[in-house]
Amino acid sequence: MSTIQSIAGQNEQHPDVALVERVRAGDIAAYDTLVRKYERQIFRIALHITQNREDAEDVMQDAFLKAYEKLDQFQGNSKFYTWLVRIAVNESLMRLRKRRTGKLVSIDEDLKTEEGSVPRDFADWAPNPEQNYNQSELAEILRKTIQGLPHGFRVVFVLRDVDRLSTEETAEALGLSVPAVKSRLLRARLQLRERLSRYFRRKSAPPTAQEKRS
Amino acid sequence: MTCTEFLAILDDVIDESIAAETRTEIETHLKKCGHCEVVLNTTRKTIEIFRCHEIYELPTEVSERLHTKIMDRCKKVR
Ligand SMILES: [Zn+2]
Numbered sequence: 001m002s003t004i005q006s007i008a009g010q011n012e013q014h015p016d017v018a019l020v021e022r023v024r025a026g027d028i029a030a031y032d033t034l035v036r037k038y039e040r041q042i043f044r045i046a047l048h049i050t051q052n053r054e055d056a057e058d059v060m061q062d063a064f065l066k067a068y069e070k071l072d073q074f075q076g077n078s079k080f081y082t083w084l085v086r087i088a089v090n091e092s093l094m095r096l097r098k099r100r101t102g103k104l105v106s107i108d109e110d111l112k113t114e115e116g117s118v119p120r121d122f123a124d125w126a127p128n129p130e131q132n133y134n135q136s137e138l139a140e141i142l143r144k145t146i147q148g149l150p151h152g153f154r155v156v157f158v159l160r161d162v163d164r165l166s167t168e169e170t171a172e173a174l175g176l177s178v179p180a181v182k183s184r185l186l187r188a189r190l191q192l193r194e195r196l197s198r199y200f201r202r203k204s205a206p207p208t209a210q211e212k213r214s
Numbered sequence: 215m216t217c218t219e220f221l222a223i224l225d226d227v228i229d230e231s232i233a234a235e236t237r238t239e240i241e242t243h244l245k246k247c248g249h250c251e252v253v254l255n256t257t258r259k260t261i262e263i264f265r266c267h268e269i270y271e272l273p274t275e276v277s278e279r280l281h282t283k284i285m286d287r288c289k290k291v292r
Contacts, residue, residue: 044272047270124255124256193257
């Protein structure tokens with residue numbers, strides 16, 4: 001899939017480019033199309049950073065309005081989505097700063113610890129372990145698990161692994177270096193794995209009759 | 215290949231951006247190292263689960279408020 005995308009990227013425009021052109025020409029409906037396309041992702045990113053629904057809603061509105069007002073500054077050399085995420089991340093951090101009454105907030109904080117960079121739990125998981133929980137239980141487990149990570153890790157993981165941005169695009173969206181994105185991604189993945197292991201590890205079931213016989 | 219070396223390229227293994235010659239080394243290591251095999255499989259599964267399950271659903275009313283606000287403002291700006 002990534003091969004097809006990159007080949008397509010060389011020969012034809014990303015569909016967002018045409019939409020952005022239409023917005024610039026005064027077509028408001030084209031902007032609504034862009035908003036509908038990315039509102040879920042932007043809300044998700046904002047919520048991952050702010051951890052507060054009201055703040056995430058405000059951030060999402062402000063980010064889309066700001067993007068509209070600054071659309072003339074958008075250069076076609078990056079993806080519209082990457083550019084939009086960068087605005088949303090900055091808005092989220094500003095919102096966090098307000099909540100913490102002016103305390104400096106950056107995407108780099110809480111990263112001093114080396115905790116979680118080495119796996120410790122080597123228990124294997126049950127096959128399709130998520131099926132042992134219903135939808136709301138599972139969502140709760142996933143929320144709790146990812147909330148335990150510093151926001152600088154959460155955002156990298158969400159952009160790279162959930163939104164499937166490339167390392168370079170993630171770096172651009174967050175204003176980080178490529179090596180910084182890589183080291184955070186590894187630690188985020190390992191820490192999430194370690195935390196999920198508690199729920200998903202294979203339970204040592206009593207041996208079945210067949211196993212006893214052999 | 216040692217476990218530490220494997221861990222250092224774990225992300226590349228997951229993202230499947232590994233050179234062919236390294237791939238053989240990885241396979242050899244995984245065959246004899248159960249720990250790294252578990253780490254690889256469960257990390258892959260971790261990513262898959264987060265990909266397939268939306269934990270922050272956008273509520274319809276939040277989306278509607280967004281569109282109303284955007285359309286109001288856009289009409290004023292342009
Ligand atoms: Zn190993």
